Amino acid sequence: MKKLINDPKNVVQESVAGFAAAHSDIVTASTDPLFIVRSDAPVAGKVGIVSGGGSGHEPLHGGFVGHGMLGAAVPGPVFTSPTPDPIVAATKAVDGGAGVLHIVKNYTGDVLNFETAADLAAADGIEVRSVVTNDDVAVQDSLYTAGRRGVGGTVLVEKIAGAAAERGDALDEVAAIAERVNANVRTMGVALTPCVVPHAGEPSFTLGDDEIEIGIGIHGEPGRERIALEPADAIVDRLLAPILDDFPFESGQSVLLFVNGMGGTPLVELYIVYRHAVEVLAQRGITVVRNLVGNYITALEMQGASISVLKLDDEMTELWDAPVQTAALRWGR
Amino acid sequence: MKKLINDPKNVVQESVAGFAAAHSDIVTASTDPLFIVRSDAPVAGKVGIVSGGGSGHEPLHGGFVGHGMLGAAVPGPVFTSPTPDPIVAATKAVDGGAGVLHIVKNYTGDVLNFETAADLAAADGIEVRSVVTNDDVAVQDSLYTAGRRGVGGTVLVEKIAGAAAERGDALDEVAAIAERVNANVRTMGVALTPCVVPHAGEPSFTLGDDEIEIGIGIHGEPGRERIALEPADAIVDRLLAPILDDFPFESGQSVLLFVNGMGGTPLVELYIVYRHAVEVLAQRGITVVRNLVGNYITALEMQGASISVLKLDDEMTELWDAPVQTAALRWGR
Structure with missing residues (x-):
């Protein structure tokens, strides 16, 4: 194995630290529990969006945190789901009073841990909706999945739902457009x-x-x-x-x-x-x-x-074109 | 060799065609001779900037063509300098009457072919200045170089000189700031x-x-x-x-x-x-x-x-921060 890393067990923590330092104009990192959040979160009156999953898919999801896209990203260990704790913390951090949407790739661990986190956040009075992405046509079930896997389409769901949240759509509307992108x-x-x-x-x-x-x-x-x-x-x-x-x-x-x-x-x-x-x-x-x-x-x-x-x-196209300011996607204002 | 390519001899032409199709809001490709140019070129009264060299370093240089950076990029075969012809054509395409700056990485073939192209363009009445980048501290001379190689610093030279050209600096001034970035x-x-x-x-x-x-x-x-x-x-x-x-x-x-x-x-x-x-x-x-x-x-x-x-x-920082709208670098505006 040849990689530009130090101790393998510190890869995610060190990389997130470097990422947050490089993009401190856009994001802040919480180290314990580990998540990446918009510097201006929570945005009062707007829906917060949280995604996450195993690391190793960068720039997904941390690179998509910022104006017009995600409120927070929760990186697990490489190819391993994050536990509910950091997901709950990220959910609280982006809750501006209009509720929080979880965008979850369809892998068993992610679905389970985001569900638990949503229940815990709800118990603390935060309204949470979840959209599970499953756009991969390759296989019906897989090693880590009941049903289709969530893959590339997730990026498009995050951009378009993020734009809907940024323009002030209500939680049910943001969830509905996320579902519509995933379905298409x-x-x-x-x-x-x-x-x-x-x-x-x-x-x-x-x-x-x-x-x-x-x-x-x-x-x-x-x-x-x-x-x-x-x-x-x-x-x-x-x-x-x-x-x-x-x-x-x-x-x-x-x-x-x-x-x-x-x-x-x-x-x-x-x-x-x-x-x-x-x-x-x-x-x-x-x-x-x-x-x-x-x-x-x-x-x-x-x-x-x-x-x-x-x-x-037309609506998806308009939301795709809407301004986005993240580390990995950036256009418009 | 495992690559997502068709016939190896068509790699550059096919890739440039795909690039131009994907970014038709920013660039146009000329296929014969092969170069990539800003869709709005020439910009009247502003210095045009041309860079180029062997392909295989993408997004350099085509990904940096657009508002606030390069006027045109001339891709040679993979790791091989383009001939003078397309460099001359690109130079003419970006000449808005204020002259053209060539940004050339210090490799023997690139330096020679850009020099010939500059002479040919000058014979056609276009004022050309050239800046040769040589920021690599690793080796004094190398396999393809007399003196130090032009590497990563080239990207920074292109961004900052491009911003100077966009704000309307004269040719000598754009060349001077390019030299200053390269020197630092x-x-x-x-x-x-x-x-x-x-x-x-x-x-x-x-x-x-x-x-x-x-x-x-x-x-x-x-x-x-x-x-x-x-x-x-x-x-x-x-x-x-x-x-x-x-x-x-x-x-x-x-x-x-x-x-x-x-x-x-x-x-x-x-x-x-x-x-x-x-x-x-x-x-x-x-x-x-x-x-x-x-x-x-x-x-x-x-x-x-x-x-x-x-x-x-301060000036370099201001020019770095200036708006840029290219396939690979995009911020502001």
Whole structure:
């Protein structure tokens, strides 16, 4: 294992400390319990949004804390859910009196711990709603999941729900738009190489020199099949086919296309993927009107990518375009 | 070689096409000759800035084309200088009547081809100045260089000179501030793994399972020494020592600290590097008042990082903070 780390057991604490120091204009870190929160939290009268989960997917979720997106992020150990305690503390920290939305990726540990935290926060008088993201079309159940996994679509849910909260929508409305984004986004990923969890020290799985895994999860958990390496365009075809089959995309539909790097794949490759994905969608009469290309929900240094397609409506588009000021996404005011 | 590419000889063209499609609100691509240019170029009465060099360092330079930074970027083949033709074409495309600044990383091919292009543009009546960046303290001469290499500091030169051009500074003034940034920035890098140039298909060098290269270049060219892997904090100490020794940093100095990923190293590690770098500088009485952390000048999928330290003055700080709207750097406005 070759990593720029010190003691593996301090990776998350040290990284969060560096992150908070680098972005002190936007966020503050609480160290015990560990969470990252908007410097201006709580925002009075506005819905607070909390997300979180195992670390190793950076910039998710800490990089999305700030104006127009998350109120707080709760990082667990690498690839391991945070316990309820820091989730409760983060929930209290962002509660401005209008309630708190939890955005939870569908993994058993995350769902359980966020549920417990929501109950504890409710017992303290905070109104909490939860939205569970499950956009991965690759597998029905998985190693850590009952039902589909929450992957790339989570980033889009967080941006759009964050914009709704920022404009002052009520808790039920913010929850409803988060649900709507999740219901309209589908994702599929591919891995070219595995990744190494620091405290494990060994790759979480192995791939042959010429082998790739189609439908990979963001923890390296199995997907649909292992095949020999193919040209990028053929891989893009394989990723898009189940997305397009999964629910009706009508010709004339406008979409947001999100090409996400798994961490170790350079931008030069992600734009090659993007180029062909636009072509494939165009052949189906689907127009890409918004996009996101880069490393936003990663699996440490894994090489690979995922493609997410979100069916947009006017409100989602407007909320996507709304200003956002976070470490990892920044536009507008 | 496992990459998300099609034919290795089309990597740059296809990637630039995807890039231009994804960022059509900011840039346009010319395909023959190949360059990326601001959609609003030429900007009348303002200095145009052109940079370029071999591809494989993305987002450098195309990701920095846009309002407040570069006017155009000229990508050569992977790790290979572009020829003078596209540089001349890009120079003409950004010439708004106030002259054009070339920002050139100090590699023999780049320097030669940008010089030829400047001569050709001058013969067509365009006033051109050139600034050659050479901020890498690792080696005096290198495989592709007479003198020091231009590395991470180039990003800072491009941002600050771009802001000067955007506020309407004359050509000599934009060149002068670019020179001043280059003179005040020092960089040193480390590689944990090599990278594979697509048309070569093999790693450009090899490193043992427990070996790292201190002082690596952005093409994988040799640095100062190979040593056994150490904890991140010890590696940061090794990178900062020659930077701090290289020119006088007085106690009380304010700096911009740039922790750059080489492409394959995840953010979680870069923030661990950032955290300790701030501590080391603080011990010397040096205060980090601005920062940049992420993958900005890369070597394909190489794992590793570089640290750049820029001595700031008030004008540089103001220009750093000025609005920028590019694919890879975006703030303000």
